[in-house]
Amino acid sequence: MIPIKMKPRFLSVSLVVFLLLVAAVSRIVNAELHLWNFAPVAALGLFSGAVLKDKRYAYLLPLGAQLLADLYFQLFTDIPGFYGVSQLFVYAGMALVAAFGTTMGRPTVAKVSGYALAGSGIFFLVSNLGAYFTGMWGWGVSGLVKTFVMAVPFYQGTLIGDLVFAALFFGVYALVQQSRETRVATA
Numbered sequence: 175m176i177p178i179k180m181k182p183r184f185l186s187v188s189l190v191v192f193l194l195l196v197a198a199v200s201r202i203v204n205a206e207l208h209l210w211n212f213a214p215v216a217a218l219g220l221f222s223g224a225v226l227k228d229k230r231y232a233y234l235l236p237l238g239a240q241l242l243a244d245l246y247f248q249l250f251t252d253i254p255g256f257y258g259v260s261q262l263f264v265y266a267g268m269a270l271v272a273a274f275g276t277t278m279g280r281p282t283v284a285k286v287s288g289y290a291l292a293g294s295g296i297f298f299l300v301s302n303l304g305a306y307f308t309g310m311w312g313w314g315v316s317g318l319v320k321t322f323v324m325a326v327p328f329y330q331g332t333l334i335g336d337l338v339f340a341a342l343f344f345g346v347y348a349l350v351q352q353s354r355e356t357r358v359a360t361a
Contacts, residue, residue: 195242197215197218198243205253206251209331211329211335212331217335219236219293220340221343222236232272236268267296270297287340298329298332302325
């Protein structure tokens with residue numbers, strides 16, 4: 175078998191497109207299965223922020239995956255893909271998680287776990303502030319408390335999804351890096 179050589183730029187763009195589609199499709203499938211917020215989107219933002227050299231892609235991946243899934247929901251399901259001002263906070267939360275990922279440095283198991291937990295917290299706080307600003311649960315301290323209390327069941331899915339998918343993304347990345355180093359050492 176003759177190895178096919180591809181330009182690094184093509185491989186990078188292909189990887190970005192692949193990850194974007196995997197995250198969007200996973201979000202759609204999980205929503206259809208009623209596994210609310212068990213999605214790889216924030217974990218992808220964390221991963222891309224930590225690993226990708228071109229930081230534009232770090233933001234493009236989670237926001238693009240979120241947008242693709244929202245378009246699908248809006249056009250093909252009864253789930254509203256676009257639902258108002260609070261959605262801007264969801265996108266802002268995703269962008270903040272990607273920005274947070276850029277501070278990780280060299281990924282380790284402890285760092286990835288800690289960053290995934292903190293990234294889930296960041297997303298939870300920002301996205302639910304958006305829900306609070308819609309006034310759905312009332313205003314003032316009682317409305318703010320009720321907004322966050324009502325969001326706890328969704329946070330469980332977010333937290334578990336971020337931990338699982340961060341472990342998957344960073345674990346596969348570590349295996350690929352290890353394989354690449356082994357090939358270079360034996361060549």
